Amino acid sequence: MDLKTLKTFQMVVKYGSFVRTAREMNYVQSTVTMQIQKLELDLGVQLIERGHGKEFRLTEAGRLFHDQSLQIVKRMEQLQSSLSNLQMGETGHVRIGVTEPTGSYRLPGLLKAFLSDYPNIRISLEFANTPTLSERVLKGELDFSLCSAPDLGEDLYFEPLFQEEFVVVLPESHPLARKEVLSLEDIVEFRLLLTSATCPYRRKLEMLIQEIGHAPLDTMEVGSMTALKFFVESGLGIALVPRIAVEPVSTGTAIRAMHGSRIHMNVGLLCKTTSYPLQLASQKLYQFLKLRLGEGATS
Missing domain, CATH: 1.10.10.10 (Winged helix-like DNA-binding domain superfamily/Winged helix DNA-binding domain)
Structure with missing residues (x-):
């Protein structure tokens, strides 16, 4: 029958x-x-x-x-x-990992546009830092991640899409607010608000500070990247954060650019080497994010 x-x-x-x-x-x-x-x-x-x-x-x-x-x-x-x-990749369940601030500031609008074209695809999001997401990708618990460049091994494939621009956010009354562009030597003289020790953004900042041979005299650890600007608003210190996370500028604060581009962070798509290119619905979403983020992430 x-x-x-x-x-x-x-x-x-x-x-x-x-x-x-x-x-x-x-x-x-x-x-x-x-x-x-x-x-x-x-x-x-x-x-x-x-x-x-x-x-x-x-x-x-x-x-x-x-x-x-x-x-x-x-x-x-x-x-x-x-x-x-x-x-055909028109339906399915895609599990993706994402770091901040990309997850909160860029993804909502992009996923809304994607799901309007593919309403039968279900998406699950996991927010974490890059090391955690890398491990989850390797274990097959995530299809791919949108994050900073990991410590690459032969089992991971990373495709950079855009560069996250970092700026200094500080109180309007802060002495450094008189400058238009700041250097690492400028910011280490004041209390610096830092993300958690496992955050790739912090690790890169600490590496660059070590290169100039001048560690910050005063630091305060704040576990959340998105929370940093609120601690700055309270006058607890200054912070180096992605520009997208602090614009428009909050009342009572200011943002200043940094010298050079080394402080900026590459962000891209991460998956297992054996899984690339991805298949079915995962490939649809991967290509969509690759196109949209590659063209207009900083707009």
């Missing part, structure tokens, strides 16, 4: 005619007859009781089978459609 045979049986009942069914399904009449006979043989019951000429009527078993088979055919057609969409 297959879907094609079930559909033939339903058409025979619908039109009350083997001839009409054959015409509608582009079969010869003998094909319709053989399909119905095979269906009855497979089920071990008579479904159609034939009368004189072309007349027939459903047996009690035929009526029961017809009623039940309507839902079977409907569900099988839905399943076929779902499997077809899955193969």
Whole structure:
């Protein structure tokens, strides 16, 4: 018993005619007859009781089978459609990881646009730092991540998309606010608000500060990148943060550019080497983010 045979049986009942069914399904009449006979043989019951000429009527078993088979055919057609969409990347479940501030400031609008084109794709997001996301990608717990460049090994593939520009956010009354552009030597003279020790942004900042041979005299650790600007607003110190996270500028604070581009951070898409290129729905989302972030991440 297959879907094609079930559909033939339903058409025979619908039109009350083997001839009409054959015409509608582009079969010869003998094909319709053989399909119905095979269906009855497979089920071990008579479904159609034939009368004189072309007349027939459903047996009690035929009526029961017809009623039940309507839902079977409907569900099988839905399943076929779902499997077809899955193969085309039109449906599925994509698990992605993301770091801040990209997750909060860039992704919402992008995912809204993506899901309007692919409403049958389900997306799950995990927010974490790059080392955690890298581990989750390697374990197969995430399909891919949007993060800073990890400590790459042979099992990870990273495709940079844009550079996150960092600026200094500080109180308007702060002495450094009189300068238009700041250097690392400037900011280490004041209390510096830092993210957690595992944050790649902080690790890069500490590496650059070590290069100038002058560690900050006063620091305060704040675990959240997005929280830093609020601590600055309270006058607790200054912070080096992505520009996108502090614009528009909050009342009572100012932002200043930094000398050079070494302080900026590359952000891109990360997946397992063996998984690239990605398949199905994951590839649809990957390519969408690659196009949109690569073209206009800083706009």
